[in-house]
Amino acid sequence: MELRLLGPVGARVGDDVVALGPRQQRLVLALLALEVNRTVPVQRLIEWVWPGDPPRSAPHAIKVQVSNLRAILADVGEAVGIATEGAGYLLRADPLAVDAHRFLDGVARARLAPNDRAKIALLDQALGLWHGPALADVAAPEIRERLCGGLEETRLVAMEDRIDARLRLGQHNEILGEITTFADTHPTRERLIGQLVLALHRAGQSTKALGIARRTRAHLAEELGIDPGAELQRLELAVLRNDPALDLMPPREPESALPAHRTRLIGRDRDVADVVERVGAARLVTLTGPGGVGKTRLALAAARELDTRFADGVTVVPLAPIRDPNLVLPTIAAGLAIKDLAGDSLRTTVQRHLRDRNPLLLLDNLKHLLDAAPDIGWLLDAAPRLTVLVTSRSPLRLNGEQLRPVQSLDMPAAMELFTERARQAGALGDLDSDTVEAICERMDRLPLAVELAAARTRLLSPRPCKTSSNGPTTCSPTGLVTSRPGTRRCRPPSRGATTCSPPTNKPCCGRCRCSPEVARRRPRPRSPIWT
Structure with a gap:
């Protein structure tokens, strides 16, 4: 009702x-x-x-x-x-x-x-x-x-706030009639009169603007026995002097609550445009892909493009620290600054808060909380103007979900990424294209792996990376791990140890004194050194 x-x-x-x-x-x-x-x-x-x-x-x-x-x-x-x-x-x-x-x-x-x-x-x-x-x-x-x-x-x-916003956007010509009618109905509202004076001045009608200001001065003196406020007086004097400060200022970049990145996004322009288009067409979009492929960075870049399209902006909810699926909905409520002031249940409060709102909700790292997918579905049903963008290694399998797999970078973008990050790290030696291409191929062009490899070039010249490893399934000589998504990694030996701990049936990393017998040993329970 x-x-x-x-x-x-x-x-x-x-x-x-x-x-x-x-x-x-x-x-x-x-x-x-x-x-x-x-x-x-x-x-x-x-x-x-x-x-x-x-x-x-x-x-x-x-x-x-x-x-x-x-x-x-x-x-x-x-x-x-x-x-x-x-x-x-x-x-x-x-x-x-x-x-x-x-x-x-x-x-x-x-x-x-x-x-x-x-x-x-x-x-x-x-x-x-x-x-x-x-x-x-x-x-x-x-x-x-x-x-x-x-x-x-x-x-x-x-109404005055709305007029101010339209004046800042340069829409003075479009709203002149509206302001004039509004001011005639409320001739003592000085803020409104000031808006009318400013709109007339920007529309090239400074004489009429000064006439409005003087008429208001006379009306206030006759009806209330007072002079206009300081703001209206300053505006009248500025119009009289044709002050350039009254001219339309270029629009400022909108402020955003999204986290800022210290490095530029490379090789994802088409992906960003595609995600933006998908979010405009569907209310639930899930970015899927292996770890390190850049799902979060891509989602944030798309969210920044979409920020101004949603009346209530974008809210980012990081879910990596959460381990209990039952805590996903309370975490979303906290991210949206929803407070229960009426003693109602969490779902009732969230539904009341979001019912008429139009936000974009970015849920980052939902991969380990897929049991909370029904809560996401309920949220979409309860808030008809809500849109959700998810990053996860697996789909949520909800009705209406649109999947968008995120692939590795193409080779030119991966090489550009490696070169830029290596130079930022102060790389030792030359970054010739053959060496960079070999490293990027070994990293399967995964952005995270490429960036980590580039970071190690500050300590180790990149040239040996091309020949010191036996194949794409082994650890790189920089200490960075396998380039095959989903394969288990072998870490270097800890202090005092003589062998590393390779995954079962996988070659040794080549940085320790492992024998073939060690690499072929029986499977054993996973330990904290596995990742």
């Missing part, structure tokens, strides 16, 4: 209108909805319903109206009800089922928007909930002013 207070008071269940009864009964419901989940004393209801001289039967009349409303709500069958609490009544409902509270929530989210376009989208959505003056058909204007004056002021401020 949706309760509507921002205009004529009413209720809807889907497309069906719910009949709420006569005016006073609808006013009682509106008063309870404004204070949803909080007790409203009967005496206060009487004062609002009969603001003058209430009849002696007023308490009984309130009781009858509440009883009628309970019957209406029970017939609807929704999770909305009226409870008796002491000497008052309480409407139990999700606050976001009331359009007034949903409006306030949307305005609060807009203030946290990552950029002006996202802010405008959120404010448009919030302001679109208004269908006239609040409580338009149940209360007199003076009662509406006392009850809903704060809501109306928040609406006006939201």
Whole structure:
């Protein structure tokens, strides 16, 4: 059920209108909805319903109206009800089922928007909930002013915030008519008058802008006996001087909460574009591939491209430290800064928080938590505007999941990556192309393996890497491990040991005094040295 207070008071269940009864009964419901989940004393209801001289039967009349409303709500069958609490009544409902509270929530989210376009989208959505003056058909204007004056002021401020955002985007010509009408209706709102003056100046109508400023000065002096504020006075003087500071500034790069990388991403431009396209077409995209192939880095790069397309931005939830699948949903809630303030269950709180939001959720390293896949599915069902991007070695096997395997780099990109990282590390010797290609091939062009190999060139010249290893399945002479994805690795001997510990049926790394008999020994239980 949706309760509507921002205009004529009413209720809807889907497309069906719910009949709420006569005016006073609808006013009682509106008063309870404004204070949803909080007790409203009967005496206060009487004062609002009969603001003058209430009849002696007023308490009984309130009781009858509440009883009628309970019957209406029970017939609807929704999770909305009226409870008796002491000497008052309480409407139990999700606050976001009331359009007034949903409006306030949307305005609060807009203030946290990552950029002006996202802010405008959120404010448009919030302001679109208004269908006239609040409580338009149940209360007199003076009662509406006392009850809903704060809501109306928040609406006006939201409209001014929206105009500011559009001015920053250079849309002064498009909104001139809107601002002019708005300013004529509210001639004493100095911030609004300043926005109109600035828009006119940027549109090449400085004379008209100065006329508006002078007219406002005269109106304030005549009606209120005051001068304009310092901000409007400074703006008028700047227009008079044709101050270049009033010109449209180039848009700033939007601020992002995504982690910044110290090195550039190499060889993934097409992959990033493909992931961006897939996320735009599906609500669940999973990047799969072996460890070290660059799933996380690719996902973050795509998320940065997508940041401005989602009204509520991108939230990254690292799951590598989590070991219990039951902790995935609480970790997501913490990443989204969801707090349980009403004592509801975690799922109810998460659903209420995300129901009208439009975020991109990046779940990184879900490979060991696949038992939590049903929770991800529930999250997508509970939040219809949520999109999820996952990195995992295995698919989640959920309905609607779009898989995007991540492959190793092609040879030119792998060589470029190795060369750049080796130079950053202060490589010893020349980085000739044959040597670099041999190392990258031995590393199977996995970005992580290539970067680790490049890092060791600070201590060991890369040239011996080309010939000192017996094949692509062995350890490299830099101490970096097998290039075959999924093969077990053999580490160098620990201090005081004479042999390494190669995986069963795998060659020795060649850096210790292992005999063929050691490499062919029987399988034994895995120990902490295996990775």
